[in-house]
Amino acid sequence: MLILEVIFFFILGTIFGSFYNVVIYRLPRKESIVVGSSHCTNCNTPIKPYDLIPILSYVLLQGKCRQCKHPISSRYASIELLTGITFALTYMRFNFSYETLVGLLLSSILIIIAMIDIDTMEIYDRFQVFLLVLAIPYILWISPYHFITHIIGFFIISVPFYIIALITNGIGGGDIKLIAMAGLLLGWQNTLVTFLLSSILGGIVAIILVATKQQDRKSLIAFGPYLCIGIFISYLYGPQLIKWYINLIT
Numbered sequence: 001m002l003i004l005e006v007i008f009f010f011i012l013g014t015i016f017g018s019f020y021n022v023v024i025y026r027l028p029r030k031e032s033i034v035v036g037s038s039h040c041t042n043c044n045t046p047i048k049p050y051d052l053i054p055i056l057s058y059v060l061l062q063g064k065c066r067q068c069k070h071p072i073s074s075r076y077a078s079i080e081l082l083t084g085i086t087f088a089l090t091y092m093r094f095n096f097s098y099e100t101l102v103g104l105l106l107s108s109i110l111i112i113i114a115m116i117d118i119d120t121m122e123i124y125d126r127f128q129v130f131l132l133v134l135a136i137p138y139i140l141w142i143s144p145y146h147f148i149t150h151i152i153g154f155f156i157i158s159v160p161f162y163i164i165a166l167i168t169n170g171i172g173g174g175d176i177k178l179i180a181m182a183g184l185l186l187g188w189q190n191t192l193v194t195f196l197l198s199s200i201l202g203g204i205v206a207i208i209l210v211a212t213k214q215q216d217r218k219s220l221i222a223f224g225p226y227l228c229i230g231i232f233i234s235y236l237y238g239p240q241l242i243k244w245y246i247n248l249i250t
């Protein structure tokens, strides 16, 4: 693995990330994601191609629109950076392989799901379908696990979630479908890792919110984004985390 290749995947990720920004912004507003160029949300000036370089443009423009100097949310550059990092990590884990290809598609859809969930508290069904379509070839041709492992993965957390949802109404349908589809892709062992990671992460953030008296910030309580982080980490490092944990307790 060459450092140049890691950098290549990082830059590729930032370019894709800038497209995901468009998707994340326009999908909930029911705007076309292919028609229409990017424009400043304040003065409506179309953004010049040379000001659309991922991350770099944001840094060079010091986070302001070139025309009206209105501050641009750091969120766009953050999503580009995040996509770049997940692409680079995926390549570092799987090198040139089908696992990497699945990892890139998976991290892409997870970033879009998480950000739209933060904005709207909703996970669209079309993303669940995307995960299903991704899971099928993965299970058939790429996965190191047995077919049954994946089927159990579909049910292992989604069924308890569904029962809890019936009793308490505390878990959204989108989260249940997400952990079912991701469970199918990951297999049941990695799905358990996903559940543990996202619960720990969500728990830590919830404690911080209560401690800093910000628990009214509902967007941070959405479980979807934590699930997304858990799914990504499990896809990359699930087996290593399980091995590490077993060594720890035995």
Ligand SMILES: [Zn+2]
Residues within 6 Å of the ligand: 040, 041, 042, 043, 044, 045, 065, 066, 067, 068, 069, 070
């Ligand atoms: Zn402007």
